[in-house]
Amino acid sequence: MSAHLPPPHGPRASLAAGDPKKTDHGGEPTKKLPSCCGAGDHQHPKKPGSSGPSAAKLALGSFLGVVVLFAVDVSLTGAGADQRLRHQYQHYLGGGGGGRAEGAPAPPSWLSVPNPSNFTGDLLSRWLTPGGSPCRDARTTNISIPVLDDAVTKLSATEIHEFTFWALDDTGLRRCLGGDFFEIDLSGSAWKSRPPVVDHGDGSYTFRLQVAPRFATEEFHLTIVLLFRSFEGLKFSSARFKYRAELRRIPLFFRPGNASLPALETCRAADFGRDVWSGRWTRLAKNDNCDDVDGAGRYRCLEPEYPCEAPWCNGPLGVLESNGWVYSAHCSFKLFTADAAWRCLDGKWLFFWGDSNHVDTIRNLLTFVLGVEDTSAVTRRFDAVFTNPSGQAGTLRITSIFNGHWNMSMNYLGLHSLRHKGFRQLVRSYFLGDDRVPDVVILNSGLHDGCYWSSLRSYVQGTEYAVQFWAGLMAKVRSRGLTVPRVFYRTTVATGGYARDLAFNPNKMELFNGVLVEKMRQHGVLTGGVIDNFDMTFPWHYDNRCNDGVHYGRAPAKLVWRDGKIGHQYFVDLMLGHVLLNAICNG
Known part of the structure; x- marks a missing residue:
């Protein structure tokens, strides 16, 4: 269970348990846009002797089309533009404005979580959903992730990989009601993240994974813990209902590949418009002689001016006293020196x-x-x-x-x-x-x-x-x-x-x-x-x-x-x- 809930309206595409899907633009499945004049479309017959529009008219039409597209591009990519409209527009143009050949792979994008819609109403509805059948009233004790359970999994970096798993009762049968809270962790020696989880309300859950190529040379572990069942974490005295069972600890390997993710940019005002973040902690340096704190209890492992590696942050990484760890999300963060912070905060x-x-x-x-x-x-x-x-x-x-x-x-x-x-x-x-x-x-x-x-x-x-x-x-x-x-x-x-x-x-x-x-x-x-x-x-x-x-x-x-x-x-x-x-x- 997670705060990330599926859209409350419209049919939800079914997924076989464990099937991975590559996604595009914030994790949404890549879709083909319908053609307006593709093969098979009905066309009006031409008049006898007509040779079509003149070259001058075609040139004028093309010029006006470029002007319109340029105006739309300016309005939708400006600083004040709505992010969802901007993403839809870029998706329509094929990612970069130049389009891409049919069947070509989608350009890589960072994993993100869309702002939820009707979050409170949907949550209340799920919380009050009655039982009344064995698969609803059963208690979750295990899960099924066939693809990840069957063999050692190697995934390509940069791509967003989506998996669906099912909650199982103590007899091994699937449940048909949600509300379980799963803690999912994707970690390596230099990467820690919380894969976003979607509770579909029918006993199935979906999570997405992504690793940047820079960190894809090590072994990762995907850990899944069932902390609470059937919304019992919302109980007033929740400690009596804890389950806290580690259901999976799966080794994963990522292939760096040739693709690269778009460079993160330093966060600006508009970047705080997202209600839910999907970030990661990355370790960009490590002092192996700094396992213990000093006499003052501080972890001064790196020199204060030790520089951060772009694009994960901008500024002196050493000021975090983290022995190399730094957080970034859909944008990266500037790490402030005292002078820069005072210049900003003065007055x-x-x-x-x-x-x-x-x-x-x-x-x-x-x-x-x-x-x-x-x-x-x-x-x-x-x-x-x-x-x-x-x-x-x-x-x-x-x-x-x-x-x-x-x-x-x-x-x-x-x-x-x-x-x-x-x-x-x-x-x-x-x-x-x-x-x-x-x-x-x-x-x-x-x-x-x-x-x-x-x-x-x-x-x-x-x-x-x-x-x-x-x-x-x-x-x-x-x-x-x-x-x-x-x-x-x-x-x-x-x-x-x-x-x-x-x-x-x-x-x-x-x-x-x-x-x-x-x-x-x-x-x-x-x-x-x-x-x-x-x-x-x-x-x-x-x-x-x-x-x-x-x-x-x-x-x-x-x-x-x-x-x-x-x-x-x-x-x-x-x-x-x-x-x-x-x-x-x-x-």
Whole structure:
């Protein structure tokens, strides 16, 4: 089960279990466009003696056609053009505007996930689907992937490979109802990604794989874990229903081939318009002598100025303190030096509203990127101005309001905290109190929602109330003649290790993220876009090597962590800090 659901309307093409399909343009199956004048089309007979249009008319028609196509091309490939229209247009022209011969392979493209349609309504419908037959009421205990189960699989790099598998009960029969939550991981020594999964609602699930040629020389493993069954991850006390069984660990090999993927470009404002990301972590360097942390608990494995390899990022890779790992999605991210970050943030006001992960991100941004050593002001609730410690110009105001509870010393209310009148007034005061409002707002639902809402339906009602509050607040800012802040939603993390079973488990948080993003889109709140931290954290959530279960950015310290080893890697959250800077600065 995943947040990626198939279109709710229209027939779904059937797939034999395990059949791989090559796809084109965001994973959609390549289709032939109907010909307007192909063989067999009826044509009007010519008049006797007619030789057809004159050469002058043909030339004029061709010229006008080129003008029209050029105008369409400009309008659909411009910075403000709708991405879906742009993709449809490029698909119509055959990928590059010049078309391609019939039967020729489609040009390679990056795997992507389309923005879901009617996500909340479709999810509620699936959640409430009754049983009533053996294949519906049976419990999933295994899966069937014939193609991958039968032999060692070698796949070509760059291409998007799609596989379908079926949920099986304990007798080996197929189930005919969805709702299972599968954690799927594609990993090698220098590649980690979360293949997007589609639950078709009939017991079948589809996932897609893609690896760039640069990393196709090693062995990969495809791991499939069944964490929860039959939407039981949405239960209020989900730990009682965990299944957590590793059903497959399949070795895969990718052939580099001669094809290459389009170069990733540095993320710009329009790139944050996607509701769901499908990125990957790649390892571009490794210091084999840096297996342990230093005395301060830091992983300073590469020199700070160690350059990143294009197109995976732009800037000094060493600043992530990740021993070579970096995240990229449908675009790549600039890694900021302190000077570049201060030039961008000077004079800005950032407003954060979310769970305690925000606290970690703010502290890591100040410490590792901006060079601010004293971060004692960074608590659950604060409003402070920071100055550039280098002595150069630079001031930055940050306001952070913890939303886990209206009382900042308490927890587990989440969005319900807005039902408290005093808390609502506190939030409003930063937008209605004087003639300046924050430049950027970063919202987060938070893990606390997983512990508060007793059902999916009650959460949907809670999101409606919360989003109406934020929409109304932005409307009041607009009515005062002030510039409305750019509002981003940072999706909630995928909880890791032991926390994968608890009330804020990844199954619930992925679905909660989808509901809230859709509500914000419907009410026009997301003027900035989405930052998919769920996708960023998921490849690292299987154990506690990079998290304490619910945080990915705890301050470094040379201490024994939950996995019994010394140290705690914080680079996943530090990467998020750079992604936030891309969203703020590259617009």
